[in-house]
Amino acid sequence: MKFYKKIEVLKLEFKLNNFVYRKYNQTRAILLSKYSSDDAKVTKAKYYCKNKRILNLDNPQEFMEKIQWLKLYHYKEGYGQYVDKFEVRSFVETKIGKKYLNDIIGVYDTVEEIDFEKLPKQYAIKGTHGSGYNLIVKDTSSINNTDDKNKLKSFLSSNYYDKYREAIYKDVKPRLLIEKYISNFDEGLIDYKFYCFHGQPKYILVKKLEDGKQKKCFYDLNWKKITSNENDINRLESEIEKPANFNEMLKVASVLSDQFIFVRVDLYSIEDKVLFGELTFFPTGGHNRFPIDYLNLEMGKLIKLPV
Helix, strand or coil, rough: CHHHHHHHHHHHHHHHHHHHHHHHHHHHHHHHHHHHHHHHHHCCCCHHHHCCCCCCCCCCCCCHHHHHHHHHCCCCHHHHHCCCCCCHHHHHHHHHHHHHHEEEEEECCCCHHCCHHHHHCCCEEEECCCCEEEEECCCHHCCCHHHHHHHHHHHHCCCCCHHHHCCCCCCCCCCCCEEEEECCCCCCCCEEEEEEECCCEEEEEEEEEEECCCEEEEEEECCCEEEECCCCCCEEECCCCCCCCCHHHHHHHHHHHCCCCCEEEEEEEEEEEEEEEEEEECCHCCCCCCCCCHHHCCCCCCCCCCC
16 A cells, blocks of 8 residues: 555656646746747747757758748748738749739728728738738628727737747838738638748648638648548538549649748648638748647648758
8 A cells, every 4th residue: 555655746746746846847837938148049949838849950850840940041031022921922923823812902000090981891900020910801890990900909009029939020010011801711611721932832731610710631742631630629620522623723832832941831822722822831920830740840841942
């Protein structure tokens, strides 16, 4: 009986030590993020907290390790035009044509410049300078002038660089872009994210609402769903039909990515029309390893870092 009690005590001590160590690393990452100007040190601390493993920047092998290397040492401020949601439109129009762009209503430096009474009933407002700065308006009469305007002001006061230390966003001018409302912005909207390596699409991450939550899964170029037995609460369980214009989407993704080592080209297919979403250079900020473990090395091998 004493032996089993000792085992239980050791288990409790292990859990306590693990908890303390985890909290130490979380606190360290928060403090570094707030006070350190060393992007690599901050990135390593955040990566460890997320993945419980050391980030290898000296000899990166996995996909996210190489994404972090590109983030810190390659895709710097000079690439800002490609992540600015307004400026990137010129790049897209030059490369593949204006027909792939959603219509815009206007672009604004401040909330006060927007005349909400002159806007159509439905529209989408996006911050041009980062990810997640979105306000989808299905009925402009339901706009709460105080809460919604404060939300938009908070977008403009944020520098997305601070979140993941992505220097590519550091000098992007904060603005609000108002776009035409896409009728499928609700549960019917499917986001097709093409993972492109040296101008070649290799995988498609499909994302849509399922059971009230955003779920996702990978498909290969033959539109075969990539699955595993590993538990993933965010995995999209339903089967997604291959888009009728899939070959066109592949071509668009290839052309838009042909000058980059890696970039994710996000597209929509609306009534068989391909629409450009955005270019993403660092999925999840380079922090979230794939739940399907073999993809971490397999996609990592596809990235050839500059010597």
